[in-house]
Amino acid sequence: MSSPPAKRPRTEDAPMKRSDKFWFTDGTVVLRAGNTQFRVHFGVLARHSAIFSDMLGLPQPSDEPNVDGCPVVQLSDDPTDVEYLLNALYDPMFLLRKRLPLAAIGAFIRLGRKYDFKNFLNLAVSRLRDEFPTTLTKYDALSICDTIQWYDGIDLDIVTLLSESNIFFRTPTRVLPCCAHDSASKSDFPSTENMDG
Numbered sequence: 148m149s150s151p152p153a154k155r156p157r158t159e160d161a162p163m164k165r166s167d168k169f170w171f172t173d174g175t176v177v178l179r180a181g182n183t184q185f186r187v188h189f190g191v192l193a194r195h196s197a198i199f200s201d202m203l204g205l206p207q208p209s210d211e212p213n214v215d216g217c218p219v220v221q222l223s224d225d226p227t228d229v230e231y232l233l234n235a236l237y238d239p240m241f242l243l244r245k246r247l248p249l250a251a252i253g254a255f256i257r258l259g260r261k262y263d264f265k266n267f268l269n270l271a272v273s274r275l276r277d278e279f280p281t282t283l284t285k286y287d288a289l290s291i292c293d294t295i296q297w298y299d300g301i302d303l304d305i306v307t308l309l310s311e312s313n314i315f316f317r318t319p320t321r322v323l324p325c326c327a328h329d330s331a332s333k334s335d336f337p338s339t340e341n342m343d344g
Contacts, residue, residue: 183226228254
């Protein structure tokens with residue numbers, strides 16, 4: 148009898164790790180998302196976010212946890228989202244890319260709303276607006292994914308992101324390709340109308 152497959156460790160049980168890319172020795176705060184820690188600069192966060200700006204002025208209790216003398220801010224966000232946000236904060240060239248990953252757009256929307264990173268939220272919504280216009284004429288004039296990296300299955304992922312983010316004004320131009328894809332898939336199967344049984 149074979150043994151059952153090993154369970155994946157829960158995030159809270161996984162060992163803590165430091166970000167390879169965002170661990171600055173002169174950083175002043177440690178962000179913890181899941182089992183990943185990011186040592187960054189509170190001033191950089193506060194400059195772009197009203198939420199972090201308000202936190203900057205709060206006194207730190209002496210019994211608060213710290214890492215290497217830096218206060219720890221526990222985030223309930225996905226570490227990948229946090230890394231995309233930090234890419235935008237620390238690497239201006241990242242935002243100048245012609246096409247951004249859809250995961251980055253989603254991160255900017257989620258964290259932009261939650262922590263009031265208005266510039267990144269506006270950038271993400273602007274890319275969605277450019278990519279998915281609300282008129283058929285503009286939609287027909289577009290090539291596939293001018294500002295967002297394309298991959299197989301992106302239409303469903305975009306519909307999911309739009310739905311989760313309550314950005315319904317862009318939904319119709321994403322549902323249409325999903326329906327067309329679904330219809331094409333169904334045509335691959337033989338009709339069951341004349342089958343016995």
